[in-house]
Amino acid sequence: MRASLLLTLPLVAALTACGGSDGSTGSNDGGGEIAIAAGDTTCEVAKTTLASGKHTFDVKNEGKDVTEVYVYGRSSSGSDGDFDKVIGEVENIAPQTSREFPVELSGGEYEVACKPGQTGDGIRTKLTVTGEAAAKDDDAAYDREVEVTAKEYAFTGLEGFTAKVGEKIEFKLENTGTMQHELEILGPDGKDVGEVGPTDPGKDGEVILELKTAGTYTYLCGIGDHASRGMQGTFTVS
Amino acid sequence: MFPTFLIGLREGLEASLVIGILVAYLVKSGHADRLRQIWAGVGLAIGISLAFGALLQFTSAELSFEAQEMFGGFASLLAVAFVTWMVFWMRRTARFLKTELHGRIDTALTLGPLALALTAFVAVGREGLETALFLWAAVQSTEQTASPITGAVLGLLAAVALGWLLYKRAVNLNLRTFFTWTGVGLVVVAAGVFSYGVHDLQEARLLPGLNTLAFDVSSTIPPSSWYGTLLKGIVNFSPKTSVLEAVAWVSYVVPVLYLFFRPSSAPAPAAVSRQTASV
Numbered sequence: 079m080r081a082s083l084l085l086t087l088p089l090v091a092a093l094t095a096c097g098g099s100d101g102s103t104g105s106n107d108g109g110g111e112i113a114i115a116a117g118d119t120t121c122e123v124a125k126t127t128l129a130s131g132k133h134t135f136d137v138k139n140e141g142k143d144v145t146e147v148y149v150y151g152r153s154s155s156g157s158d159g160d161f162d163k164v165i166g167e168v169e170n171i172a173p174q175t176s177r178e179f180p181v182e183l184s185g186g187e188y189e190v191a192c193k194p195g196q197t198g199d200g201i202r203t204k205l206t207v208t209g210e211a212a213a214k215d216d217d218a219a220y221d222r223e224v225e226v227t228a229k230e231y232a233f234t235g236l237e238g239f240t241a242k243v244g245e246k247i248e249f250k251l252e253n254t255g256t257m258q259h260e261l262e263i264l265g266p267d268g269k270d271v272g273e274v275g276p277t278d279p280g281k282d283g284e285v286i287l288e289l290k291t292a293g294t295y296t297y298l299c300g301i302g303d304h305a306s307r308g309m310q311g312t313f314t315v316s
Numbered sequence: 317m318f319p320t321f322l323i324g325l326r327e328g329l330e331a332s333l334v335i336g337i338l339v340a341y342l343v344k345s346g347h348a349d350r351l352r353q354i355w356a357g358v359g360l361a362i363g364i365s366l367a368f369g370a371l372l373q374f375t376s377a378e379l380s381f382e383a384q385e386m387f388g389g390f391a392s393l394l395a396v397a398f399v400t401w402m403v404f405w406m407r408r409t410a411r412f413l414k415t416e417l418h419g420r421i422d423t424a425l426t427l428g429p430l431a432l433a434l435t436a437f438v439a440v441g442r443e444g445l446e447t448a449l450f451l452w453a454a455v456q457s458t459e460q461t462a463s464p465i466t467g468a469v470l471g472l473l474a475a476v477a478l479g480w481l482l483y484k485r486a487v488n489l490n491l492r493t494f495f496t497w498t499g500v501g502l503v504v505v506a507a508g509v510f511s512y513g514v515h516d517l518q519e520a521r522l523l524p525g526l527n528t529l530a531f532d533v534s535s536t537i538p539p540s541s542w543y544g545t546l547l548k549g550i551v552n553f554s555p556k557t558s559v560l561e562a563v564a565w566v567s568y569v570v571p572v573l574y575l576f577f578r579p580s581s582a583p584a585p586a587a588v589s590r591q592t593a594s595v
Contacts, residue, residue, distance in 0.1 A: 134378070142319075143319060143540060144319040144320070144322075144323060144540055153527070162526075162527045163521075164381070164519055164521075164526065165381070166380075166381040167381060167519070169446070170323050170327075170446065170449075170450045171453070172319060172320040172323060172450065172453070172454055172464040172467070172468065173319055173320070173463075173464065174457050174460060174461045174463065174464055175453040175454050175456070175457040175464050176453060176456065176457065177449070177453050178378070179378075179381060180378045180380060180381075181381070182380070195538060195539070195540045196539045196540055197534040197535075197538050197539055197540070197555070197556075198534065
């Protein structure tokens with residue numbers, strides 16, 4: 079008896095550990111819960127335009143039959159694929175009960191399908207998700223992206239750029255010139271905040287920076303005498 | 317109430333039948349004292365499923381769809397491995413039973429008990445999490461209506477009752493018939509679990525081809541009908557079966573049944589196998 083328990087426990091630990099590491103327990107959801115009222119012939123999704131990110135659907139079965147709800151994406155990339163790639167689902171929703179399921183949605187079109195009787199293609203509702211692909215974790219998350227082009231000897235893309243204190247900006251540098259460039263950013267105190275390191279001609283790179291203090295920031299190319307030749311400028315964070 | 321009754325029946329039936337056969341086997345081979353290992357595995361599986369399900373339903377903890385399907389998929393594959401092992405272990409013991417060398421059964425059983433508990437554990441735990449989530453959702457709605465939880469519990473009880481009936485029936489069969497039928501029965505059940513596991517892994521997008529269907533008879537055999545429920549509950553028949561699921565089913569059943577009925581090379585057991593095959 080004791081031996082059998084000892085043998086069983088590692089398995090249990092492995093199974094739960096597997097669930098734990100794969101499952102997300104974070105609460106950085108995009109817009110709270112989205113209610114779905116599923117009837118025998120109806121499927122009402124409370125919100126059909128969503129921001130990209132993690133959403134939790136809360137399904138209430140108001141019908142008499144057992145139902146299941148799917149979120150489908152397109153099977154192939156492009157705009158002509160069928161909606162048959164399962165993004166998320168919850169099965170066995172008994173009449174009068176509610177079930178929740180989390181879904182990670184990146185920008186694009188989706189369909190919600192309620193399947194009363196757990197059969198058929200279901201009652202479909204279109205979902206439109208705005209924004210870029212969902213950020214995978216907090217470190218990579220950013221509020222906004224700004225595209226900067228570097229060419230001998232000037233930057234374009236940062237004219238008139240301003241930001242708010244605390245904003246996380248992804249600076250994306252594209253080198254369209256014929257020699258290496260970089261994008262260095264200095265805070266109001268003149269200290270280095272971060273940089274997109276040396277980038278070869280035709281290549282691009284990016285850095286995500288949180289602009290923590292207000293003031294005037296300086297950006298420049300730190301290679302050779304590029305800055306003094308014109309590859310520098312400022313922007314304001316307020 | 318009836319829809320949740322059917323779900324409870326479906327989710328509980330397969331595990332109940334496997335446990336029924338396990339128990340019958342132990343009782344028949346004179347090892348009723350080993351039953352507590354089975355109950356330990358069953359109890360642990362139920363306890364963990366309920367606890368983990370409650371965590372997901374009542375707290376902010378959640379499991380992504382892929383993780384849940386992967387759990388179901390891998391747990392199913394594990395269950396297939398254990399049930400297959402059990403079938404051949406019982407077949408081997410059957411030969412000893414036939415020759416009535418009881419000392420040798422004991423030798424066989426010394427290895428068995430550890431794995432017995434695990435077999436019981438995975439047989440119950442495989443669908444445990446999904447069933448627990450379904451049960452807790454029904455519990456949560458009891459403020460409005462008690463009908464879902466009543467139905468679900470009655471369904472699970474009906475599943476247990478059918479497992480018990482199978483046990484009663486099986487324990488009275490003669491040995492040869494018992495081993496042949498329970499063996500074949502377990503192989504068919506395991507094949508269904510195997511193809512179900514493949515389906516889960518297809519949904520988790522670990523395996524391709526979820527929408528490449530071998531057949532779709534869901535209009536003839538609706539999954540929410542009582543006969544659809546029984547087919548699903550006993551042999552895991554899915555009215556909408558993908559090509560990969562069908563291939564998995566056949567490629568399990570054919571070789572395993574062949575090995576099961578293959579005449580053994582050892583002289584004494586050969587007689588048993590021939591008789592077995594003729595049943």
